[in-house]
Amino acid sequence: MLMNAPPQICNFCIMDTTDPDIRFHGDQGCNHCIHARDRLAHDRFPGADGERRLQAIVEHIKKEGAGKRYDCIVGLSGGVDSSYVIYRAIQLGLRPLAVHVDNSWNSELAVNNIQQIIRTLGVDLVTIVIDWEEVRELQRACFAAPIVDIEIISDHAIFAGVYRTAAEHGIKFILSGTNVATESILPDAWAYDKRDKKHVMGVYRKYGSGKKLVTYPSLGPLKFLYYTLIKGIKFVPILNYGDYNKAQTIDTLKEKFGWRPYPNKHGESTFTRFFQDYYLPAKFGFDKRKAHLSSIICSNGITREAALAEMNKPLFRPDDLAVEKDFVLKKLGYNDAQWQAIMDKPAIAHSDLPNNAWMFDHKKNPVTRALRKFAKFESEDI
Secondary structure (H helix, E strand, O other): OOOOOOOOEOOOOOOEOOOOOOOEOHHHOEHHHHHHHHHHHHHOEOHHHHHHHHHHHHHHHHHHOOOOOOOEEEEOOOOHHHHHHHHHHHHOOOOEEEEEEEOOOEOHHHHHHHHHHHHHHOOOEEEEEOOHHHHHHHHHHHHHOOOOOOOHHHHHHHHHHHHHHHHHOOOOEEEOOOOHHHHOOOOHHHOOOOOOHHHHHHHHHHHOOOOOOOOOOOOOHHHHHHHHHHOOOEEEOHHHEOOOOHHHHHHHHHHHHOOOOOOOOOOOEHHHHHHHHHHHHHHHOOOOHHHHHHHHHHOOOOOHHHHHHHHOOOOOOHHHHHHHHHHHHHHHOOOHHHHHHHHHOOOOOHHHOOOOHHHHOOOOOHHHHHHHHHHOOOOOOO
16 A cells, blocks of 8 residues: 555445455455454344343343342443443343442543442442552553553453452353444454453563552453353353344433433543544554444444444544543653653554463364353353
């Protein structure tokens, strides 16, 4: 591709050559939308069949949780998907325990939304608070590298915290808002697997301050296997069953809980908004809206024309960006010169640092594929 030439764009979705690994296949679209359509065909169960499968799962959860205070657990961020999952759990007659991991980046709106949902539904909430100094040092290590996916820090803690809490309470089912309808596309070059403890700690050891991590939740592969195979904890993406429509979901949350929408996807976290809407586009040229909107195109939730129109909207208004950037940099402890040095420093690939990536590659590793099927409570006879 010529320097400064406009990116080539898929003729089916809106993914383009800002993903270095994209491949185009004529009228079929690109490798991303082909893969998305395959996932939608095999991992999503719409309509009556999905509802039947979901009811079978719910009955199994109720049976396993009989006599316990809680029969399932939900990681609650205050975002659309997780908020709807806990509401859906109550609708289905389940007894969820909500878990929130506080990394000191919650927006005020997210805190309010969480409180509204918990109060209205009468659900118990466990909040895992990570010491801010630990979060800051971990995130600064990722910027110092710099690697693409700094969200591995927060997302790994959520992954670990939810499983740990489930094990502590004897809960065997984690209900997740992960769903194929809105999240089927994400290029490998734009992100890294959040479950890889070896990688998170490897980045910190090489680029971090050396501060001992006391409150940061982490989960290695042996412990994960223990939780999955011995404790029998299953991960259930319940939004893949039945018909999930995000626009309708937002209306429901507003009506039932006075839930207030965020101006951007993942606006529940100040850091995530800064990371996705400023850092990734400015440093790497990656705009995650393309992947998100392309996923929704593939599930017929938006037209390609409407998605392109959405992409014409600015990620930040200049005044808003200046305020948010100043806030984030001060909180992380960077002055302007230090930040500019980070923006100018060549990126380092995740694969060049310690990792267990092979353990999580279900496309190539048959053992991982089988474990994933078991851990996600997927069964042909449901």
